[in-house]
Amino acid sequence: MIIIRGAGDISTGTIHRLFRAGFPVLALESDHPSAIRRQVAFSEAVYDGTATVEGVTAVRIPEAAEAEEVLKQGCVPLLVDPAGKSIRELKPDVIVDAILAKKNLGTRMEMAKLTIALGPGFEAGRDVHYVIETMRGHDLGRIIDSGCAIPNTGVPGIIAGYGAERVIHSPAAGVFRPRKGIAEAVQAGETIGNVIAGDEVIPVQTKIPGILRGIIRDGFPVSKGFKLADVDPRLEEKKNCFTISDKARCIAGSVLELCVRGLSGRPLNPLRPE
16 A cells, blocks of 8 residues: 555646556545646546546545545545544555655655655655755755755746746635636736625736746635736647646656665665665
């Protein structure tokens, strides 16, 4: 059994890869996930009961005991368990912390034979056995067996020359009401939705033209500065709104490598005695 903490779009790449490789996977999520790229996030099963990404379906289950039955049906079980209480009950062989909270929300090395964390906030060799680099660039997907991933810069990756301009944040605290959907074309300065803050309706506008790569769910409560949407400036990349990203696939490959090596009985680091 492999337990994946988190089921957003990056985590979904790992869940999808491990499940397709034949591993029994259980995803744990919060009760109110805030995925932007909702078309490729298994976390949507929290709201809708099921979520299908590239031919694999995640099914929300009410308790951990139902995970085995869902796996037998050829689906990924997903449990609302943000604190990871089911980990002690299920005693998984592998735990992957894919919450991407930029900090450790409770994953510890002693929880499983193999523990892996994605991104900053963890130290390999102390908090978990391995950390996977999530920063775009030459080291994306690098397996770290000692030390930490690159600290979060707060700056989105560059796509077609745009970085921070791609991401749209909430201008105020309130409830978000979208006017545009994922994969729709938008212009610079276009209103894609509104934040309802009491009696005030505050428009949310784009900074660049492109394709709406992701947008938060209708009616989601937001704070000021909360990430609401993501614009891809490449108009020809509309199909990418519905497929796992290159970044997620790269990270997933590194997690799969560690699982195969660790569970096969081979040394996780063949250059260093266990």
